[in-house]
Amino acid sequence: MKTGFCLLLVLFYITVSCKKDSETNSTVKDIEGNVYYIVKIGTQVWMMENLKTTKFNDGTSIPHVSGVSEWNKLNSPGFCWYDNDSIS
Numbered sequence: 001m002k003t004g005f006c007l008l009l010v011l012f013y014i015t016v017s018c019k020k021d022s023e024t025n026s027t028v029k030d031i032e033g034n035v036y037y038i039v040k041i042g043t044q045v046w047m048m049e050n051l052k053t054t055k056f057n058d059g060t061s062i063p064h065v066s067g068v069s070e071w072n073k074l075n076s077p078g079f080c081w082y083d084n085d086s087i088s
Contacts, residue, residue, distance in 0.1 A: 031055045054079060 027035050030053040037048045052061050056077075065071055065078035 031057050031059060 005062055015078045028047065029035050030051065032053045032055055038045055038049075039048055040046075054064070056062060063074075063076065063078045065074060065080050066084050071078070071080075
């Protein structure tokens with residue numbers, strides 16, 4: 001009973017506090033031209049979806065890493081797709 005009430009209270013708080021601010025109702029674009037909508041939640045500005053780029057701002061490719069052992073050995077940035085499925 002207590003857990004259900006706490007969950008309801010948290011959901012209510014999130015619903016009330018997650019208002020779109022008209023000043024941040026805009027977009028940002030990455031190096032590959034992907035466009036992302038942004039939203040202001042409290043004092044923070046968030047992208048409304050996951051980053052899709054495979055390149056750094058200077059155009060250098062971000063390494064694609066698909067295996068757990070590769071991630072364990074990695075000493076640099078990398079990216080992967082959820083379930084190793086690409087976005088296309």
